[in-house]
Amino acid sequence: MKRDVSWTPISKEGLNTEIERALAKMTEEMRRKFAAIRIPFLEFRCRRHELMGDETLYAIASKGRQYIIYDDVESDFGLVVLSPGESERTLRFWVLADGLPNAMRVLENGDYSACLVAP
Numbered sequence: 001m002k003r004d005v006s007w008t009p010i011s012k013e014g015l016n017t018e019i020e021r022a023l024a025k026m027t028e029e030m031r032r033k034f035a036a037i038r039i040p041f042l043e044f045r046c047r048r049h050e051l052m053g054d055e056t057l058y059a060i061a062s063k064g065r066q067y068i069i070y071d072d073v074e075s076d077f078g079l080v081v082l083s084p085g086e087s088e089r090t091l092r093f094w095v096l097a098d099g100l101p102n103a104m105r106v107l108e109n110g111d112y113s114a115c116l117v118a119p
Contacts, residue, residue, distance in 0.1 A: 010072035012041060015058055018070060022077070022100035030101060037061040037068075037107070044069065044080065046091040057091065061107070068103045069094060077103040079115065 010018070023031050042059040044067075057080070059067035065082045071094070080094040095115035097103035106112055 007073065009056060010058075010070070012058075015041065015060070015070055015072075018075075019060060019100070026101055030104065033108075034061060034100070034104060037063055037104075042067070044091050046094070048073070057094065061104075063107050066107055068097075068100070068107055071096060079103055079106055079112070 023034065026034070038061050039059065042062075044057045044059060045054045046057045047054055055073070057069045057071055059069050059080070060077075061068040065084075067080050067082070069078050069080055070076075071078055074096055076096045076098065077100045078094050078096040080091060095106075095112055097106055097115050102114070106115060
């Protein structure tokens with residue numbers, strides 16, 4: 001994996017901008033659905049590779065132990081499912097969903113087959 005040296009972690013303001021940009025492209029019904037599952041930003045530690053330090057993924061919505069996250073390195077929305085007690089550990093695997101609408105569909109129907117595994 002080659003990291004862009006100009007990359008910097010996304011700020012909460014930047015994440016709000018990404019969410020608003022995604023919501024602007026969605027139907028009113030999808031925006032209502034998102035509002036029902038949206039949560040205050042929840043930070044998860046993640047590690048893409050042993051040689052890299054910990055990074056932060058922000059959870060923005062949830063349904064039980066399933067979370068919609070934003071991966072700022074990949075500039076994409078995705079999902080993570082936590083096992084009981086996993087919140088204290090560093091995430092190693094999550095999936096990318098190619099946008100917030102797709103992440104919401106996966107969260108709703110539980111079909112992760114179209115997602116890309118990250119890292």
